[in-house]
Amino acid sequence: MTKSKTTPDANPSPTTGFHFLQLPGPTNIPERVLRAMHRPAIDHRGQKFADLTRTLLHDIKSVFKTTEEVFLLPSSGSGAGEAAIVNSLSPGDGILMFDSGQFSLLWIKMARQFGLDVTVHENDWRRGASPEEIEATLREDSAHHIKAVFVVHNETSTGVTARLPEIRKAMDAAGHPALLIVDTISSLGSLEFEFDEWGIDIAVGGSQKGLMLPPGLGLNAVSAKACKAAEKATLPKFYWDWNWMRENNKDGFFPYTPAISLFYGLREALDMMSEEGLENTVARHTRLGTATRSAVEAWGMEPICEDPREYSNSVTAVLFPDGYDVENFRNVMRDDYGLTLGGGLARFQGRAFRIGHMGHCNELMLLGTLQGIELGLSQIGFAHNHDGAQAAGRVLSRTPAAMAAE
Numbered sequence: 001m002t003k004s005k006t007t008p009d010a011n012p013s014p015t016t017g018f019h020f021l022q023l024p025g026p027t028n029i030p031e032r033v034l035r036a037m038h039r040p041a042i043d044h045r046g047q048k049f050a051d052l053t054r055t056l057l058h059d060i061k062s063v064f065k066t067t068e069e070v071f072l073l074p075s076s077g078s079g080a081g082e083a084a085i086v087n088s089l090s091p092g093d094g095i096l097m098f099d100s101g102q103f104s105l106l107w108i109k110m111a112r113q114f115g116l117d118v119t120v121h122e123n124d125w126r127r128g129a130s131p132e133e134i135e136a137t138l139r140e141d142s143a144h145h146i147k148a149v150f151v152v153h154n155e156t157s158t159g160v161t162a163r164l165p166e167i168r169k170a171m172d173a174a175g176h177p178a179l180l181i182v183d184t185i186s187s188l189g190s191l192e193f194e195f196d197e198w199g200i201d202i203a204v205g206g207s208q209k210g211l212m213l214p215p216g217l218g219l220n221a222v223s224a225k226a227c228k229a230a231e232k233a234t235l236p237k238f239y240w241d242w243n244w245m246r247e248n249n250k251d252g253f254f255p256y257t258p259a260i261s262l263f264y265g266l267r268e269a270l271d272m273m274s275e276e277g278l279e280n281t282v283a284r285h286t287r288l289g290t291a292t293r294s295a296v297e298a299w300g301m302e303p304i305c306e307d308p309r310e311y312s313n314s315v316t317a318v319l320f321p322d323g324y325d326v327e328n329f330r331n332v333m334r335d336d337y338g339l340t341l342g343g344g345l346a347r348f349q350g351r352a353f354r355i356g357h358m359g360h361c362n363e364l365m366l367l368g369t370l371q372g373i374e375l376g377l378s379q380i381g382f383a384h385n386h387d388g389a390q391a392a393g394r395v396l397s398r399t400p401a402a403m404a405a406e
């Protein structure tokens with residue numbers, strides 16, 4: 001491994017102690033989950049496996065806050081997004097999408113690849129999908145050519161959380177029947193999300209972010225309305241076919257070899273989530289996000305997200321000050337301190353870094369991260385205010401009750 005250019009005696013070896021994986025995915029995997037997965041495979045056509053699967057398919061619903069169907073797919077989050085599209089839409093269907101970040105942009109490319117007629121709303125990548133624009137576009141579409149609105153709930157490349165309840169209201173105000181498809185890959189299990197209450201039709205999830213698992217499981221939560229749309233959808237599908245899945249799932253089985261080891265991990269992760277309680281999980285992320293932003297402010301830096309209503313509590317993307325090399329900074333953090341941070345993506349490449357604070361993360365891990373960032377900033381010669389960790393500590397020392405009352 002090549003070490004970055006730093007003073008040789010700057011700090012002891014980062015190979016001892018814990019490595020801080022503060023990426024917005026993949027995230028830290030709890031020991032409990034790792035141990036749960038360390039088991040031999042079992043027959044995925046046997047009763048023992050079906051018994052496990054049934055508990056997973058049932059309990060995962062509570063994470064989405066739904067009583068509707070959830071499918072577990074052997075894929076990364078992108079595969080689950082593809083499943084959402086090919087199951088619910090037909091070639092030439094209209095779909096409204098937002099060019100508001102790197103992940104949003106990837107979905108646009110995917111939809112085009114499938115021959116959908118994509119209406120794109122662009123913004124400067126510093127805010128989320130606009131409820132007002134959705135309402136205006138849907139009102140104009142009196143022929144109902146648009147079959148789906150696709151929104152990224154939490155844009156991981158920019159740290160922006162779209163206002164889904166307002167988007168739902170906007171769609172209802174327009175009286176338009178389009179499906180609401182959302183990418184919840186970096187929000188599920190971290191941020192408030194209400195599949196049923198918010199009238200979501202398809203939610204796309206992935207295992208390696210808030211769910212605290214390794215990558216490799218994709219998820220689709222599917223409303224009755226989306227199932228109905230699926231009956232008429234003609235995009236080609238085989239591997240992703242919900243019907244095939246459903247037929248097998250009803251007895252606890254899968255059409256093909258599922259990700260057995262990840263299922264063991266998911267069982268453990270679901271137990272951990274139910275022990276904490278989803279509301280407490282969301283509150284913890286709110287505290288971590290608020291504390292992180294107070295550190296960013298103390299550093300005299302700026303989050304990419306411009307609208308405080310849309311600040312993400314699972315990831316904070318920070319614009320790096322001009323004149324400093326952010327990639328060098330990230331190398332220093334990783335190689336000299338054992339702290340991995342996310343980089344800026346696409347149009348923020350080389351201009352920003354990202355702090356993941358989702359999933360298996362607590363207050364001291366965050367304070368270690370923020371204090372670590374200050375060591376790295378000093379090392380690259382960023383001579384400004386270094387009281388970010390202190391500012392974050394002040395936020396974290398407020399009791400949850402006091403914070404809720406503010």
Ligand SMILES: *Cc1c(COP(=O)(O)O)cnc(C)c1O
Nearest residue numbers: 076077078103154156185186206
């Ligand atoms: C990580 C992520 C993706 C991509 O998921 P993969 O698991 O890498 O396929 C898509 N959207 C969002 C919002 C993400 O955070």
